Amino acid sequence: MITSADNTQLKLIRKLRRKRGRDESGLFVAEGEDLVEAAAAGGWDPEVLLVAGEDVEPELLDRVSSLGSGSRVVGVYRQRWADAGGELSLYLHGVGDPGNVGTAIRSAHALCDGPVVLGPGCADPFSPKAVRAAMGSLFARPPARAEWGELRGFRLALHGRAEAALSDLATQVKPPVVLCVGAEREGLPEELVQTADAVARIPLRDGGPESLNVAMAATVGLYELGNRMPADG
Amino acid sequence: MITSADNTQLKLIRKLRRKRGRDESGLFVAEGEDLVEAAAAGGWDPEVLLVAGEDVEPELLDRVSSLGSGSRVVGVYRQRWADAGGELSLYLHGVGDPGNVGTAIRSAHALCDGPVVLGPGCADPFSPKAVRAAMGSLFARPPARAEWGELRGFRLALHGRAEAALSDLATQVKPPVVLCVGAEREGLPEELVQTADAVARIPLRDGGPESLNVAMAATVGLYELGNRMPADG
Numbered sequence: 520m521i522t523s524a525d526n527t528q529l530k531l532i533r534k535l536r537r538k539r540g541r542d543e544s545g546l547f548v549a550e551g552e553d554l555v556e557a558a559a560a561g562g563w564d565p566e567v568l569l570v571a572g573e574d575v576e577p578e579l580l581d582r583v584s585s586l587g588s589g590s591r592v593v594g595v596y597r598q599r600w601a602d603a604g605g606e607l608s609l610y611l612h613g614v615g616d617p618g619n620v621g622t623a624i625r626s627a628h629a630l631c632d633g634p635v636v637l638g639p640g641c642a643d644p645f646s647p648k649a650v651r652a653a654m655g656s657l658f659a660r661p662p663a664r665a666e667w668g669e670l671r672g673f674r675l676a677l678h679g680r681a682e683a684a685l686s687d688l689a690t691q692v693k694p695p696v697v698l699c700v701g702a703e704r705e706g707l708p709e710e711l712v713q714t715a716d717a718v719a720r721i722p723l724r725d726g727g728p729e730s731l732n733v734a735m736a737a738t739v740g741l742y743e744l745g746n747r748m749p750a751d752g
Numbered sequence: 753m754i755t756s757a758d759n760t761q762l763k764l765i766r767k768l769r770r771k772r773g774r775d776e777s778g779l780f781v782a783e784g785e786d787l788v789e790a791a792a793a794g795g796w797d798p799e800v801l802l803v804a805g806e807d808v809e810p811e812l813l814d815r816v817s818s819l820g821s822g823s824r825v826v827g828v829y830r831q832r833w834a835d836a837g838g839e840l841s842l843y844l845h846g847v848g849d850p851g852n853v854g855t856a857i858r859s860a861h862a863l864c865d866g867p868v869v870l871g872p873g874c875a876d877p878f879s880p881k882a883v884r885a886a887m888g889s890l891f892a893r894p895p896a897r898a899e900w901g902e903l904r905g906f907r908l909a910l911h912g913r914a915e916a917a918l919s920d921l922a923t924q925v926k927p928p929v930v931l932c933v934g935a936e937r938e939g940l941p942e943e944l945v946q947t948a949d950a951v952a953r954i955p956l957r958d959g960g961p962e963s964l965n966v967a968m969a970a971t972v973g974l975y976e977l978g979n980r981m982p983a984d985g
Contacts, residue, residue, distance in 0.1 A: 618851075622965055629960040656961055686979055721975065727862040728889055732855055735971045738964065742954065742972045746919055 521575040524582065528567050529575070532583045532593060538643050545598050547645035549657075550590040557655025558594060567595035585647035598645050603663040603671065605633020606694035606751060607744055610670055612711065613640035613702035614733055620644050620662075621652025622734040628656035630741040633695075636663045636670065640702070667711055672697045676707050676715035677740055679730055685719040685740060689747040692717065696748060698740045703733045754808040757815065761800050762808070765816045765826060771876050778831050780878035782890075783823040790888025791827060800828035818880035831878050836896040836903065838866020839927035839984060840977055843903055845944065846873035846935035847966050853877050853895075854885025855967040861889035863974040866928075869896045869903065873935070900944055905930045909940055909948035910973055912963055918952040918973060922980040925950065929981060931973045936966045 521529065534540035535548045546566060549558055558565065571577035571591045581589030609627045614620055620635070620642045627635045635644075642649060644662045672695030675688065699715060701707030712718055721731065721739055730736070754762065767773035768781045779799060782791055791798065804810035804824045814822030842860045847853055853868070853875045860868045868877075875882060877895045905928030908921065932948060934940030945951055954964065954972055963969070 622968065625961055626964060626968055629956040629964055632957070652965075654961060659960070722979070723862040724865070727892070728858055728887065731859060731862055731971065732885075732967075734965075735855065735859055735968065738968045739972055739975045742975070746955070 521569070521579060524579055528569060529579060529583050531567065531595060535595065536585055536647060538646065541598070541643065541645055546595050547598055547650065548647065549594045549596060549650055550584055550586055550592070550647070552592050554650065554655065555592050555594045558596060558658045560655070561658035563596050563658050565594040565596055569593050599661045601634040601661045601663045603634065603636045603665050603669070604695070605631060606696070607631035607741065607748070608633025608636060608672070608695070608697050609737055609741060610636045610638060610665070610697050610699045611641050611737070612638040612667070612699065612707055613705065614700070615640060615642050615702065617642035617646045617649035618652045619732065619734040621649035621657070623737045624653040624660065624662060625656040626734065626738040626741060628660040630738070630745045634660055634663045636665045636697070638665065638667060670697050671695065673717070674699055674715045676712055676718045677721065677736055678706055678712055678718045679720055681718040681720040683717070683719045684722050685743050686747070688717055688719045689743045690749065692744070692748050694748060694751045696744060698737065698744060700733055700737045700740065703730060754802070754812060757812055761802065762812060762816050764800065764828060768828065769818055769880060771879065774831070774876065774878055779828050780831055780883065781880065782827045782829060782883055783817055783819055783825070783880070785825050787883065787888065788825050788827045791829060791891045793888070794891035796829050796891050798827040798829055802826050832894045834867040834894045834896045836867065836869045836898050837928070838864065840864035840929050840931070840974065840981070841866025841869060841905070842970055842974060843869045843871060843898070843930050843932045844874050844970070845871040845900070845932065845940055846938065847933070848873060848875050848935065850875035850879045850882035851885045852965065852967040854882035854890070856970045857886040857893065857895060858889040859967065859971040859974060861893040863971070863978045867893055867896045869898050869930070871898065871900060903930050904928065906950070907932055907948045909945055909951045910954065910969055911939055911945055911951045912953055914951040914953040916950070916952045917955050918976050919980070921950055921952045922976045923982065925977070925981050927981060927984045929977060931970065931977060933966055933970045933973065936963060
């Protein structure tokens with residue numbers, strides 16, 4: 520039973536709250552029984568697994584938790600990255616909010632067969648907020664990393680000022696399709712929009728907000744394409 | 753220039769971070785230039801408006817901010833509630849996460865003409881997290897409150913185990929339509945599902961998560977209905 524905050528495992532968990540600690544070690548933290556169970560179900564063995572009251576004094580575990588409420592179980596895992604691919608996948612560019620990255624990972628797991636591919640400027644998917652938002656989907660479908668030029672498939676970019684509505688394009692594209700979504704305010708950089716295979720917009724009402732939240736836009740896009748794009752061949 | 757943390761206006765802002773303070777006063781706080789501008793654009797006059805360095809010492813304003821980064825501008829506004837209505841609107845039941853409530857308000861403003869109607873068990877839309885997630889849409893399209901039995905229109909409930917796919921039902925419903933979405937884990941209570949006018953599911957992949965995040969599900973639902981339900985008459 521761990522009874523000191525100076526314990527090596529607790530120190531590691533504290534260190535992994537910071538990006539630098541995760542980058543240096545290649546590890547990350549998942550908190551709570553649901554996530555730890557999802558990891559086990561996906562065949563991920565924890566490097567460290569601490570259960571409050573069994574392995575560690577509950578108060579000490581609460582103190583290293585990133586949740587306001589504290590955690591009964593905390594696991595440390597080795598980061599995994601998938602390869603890009605799939606009939607339908609999602610590419611995010613410059614999406615700096617970890618909650619949006621995590622939510623997109625969950626939506627992609629529910630709606631398409633390919634991973635979320637993270638381009639430059641995206642938040643760390645293994646940060647505490649991203650892990651929480653992705654829920655078990657981070658373990659079931661780890662993200663990939665790629666540059667724009669490395670994407671394989673039909674690059675369909677979402678852009679607020681595109682002429683074509685997504686619903687019209689969705690029935691015309693052929694898999695593999697990569698739905699490409701940029702950061703909320705800036706959108707995709709102009710050179711990416713120019714070199715995409717097609718550009719589409721999600722029609723929004725006049726007088727409403729200029730854009731949807733980036734995770735919302737990605738989810739709507741994956742839903743529309745998943746439902747309406749023709750099957751391969 | 754306010755130079756003391758004991759100032760009445762700063763005390764009020766601190767008080768409004770708590771639900772009880774908001775309920776008792778009927779006021780709420782919006783932080784940051786974007787939100788304060790959106791309020792002004794929507795014709796909302798602030799009860800209090802504090803600009804760092806002009807009205808108050810920046811450090812004092814930072815200390816009452818709910819944002820980690822502090823705020824340069826903080827406004828206090830009187831809560832407004834809209835009436836339910838519209839050709840297409842969204843009813844949330846038991847959605848306790850303020851970020852989800854706020855995001856749904858933003859999506860509804862972008863995708864449908866009616867307000868978000870909050871049923872029992874929903875988070876306070878005027879809490880700091882909800883205000884932030886809703887962005888300017890909270891001012892442009894305030895939420896409504898109603899019980900299930902008070903909803904007017906065709907009540908289309910989203911439910912993970914419904915037989916009909918949303919895409920099939922969307923072309924058959926007639927406005928006014930109220931899309932009804934429940935809390936993430938529990939979904940809509942059984943008696944609501946039983947008394948809805950129709951029940952539909954968003955098709956998810958086998959082996960993926962059991963559900964989408966509630967704000968995602970609501971956004972996909974509004975998108976699908978907004979694009980495909982027949983116009984009135």
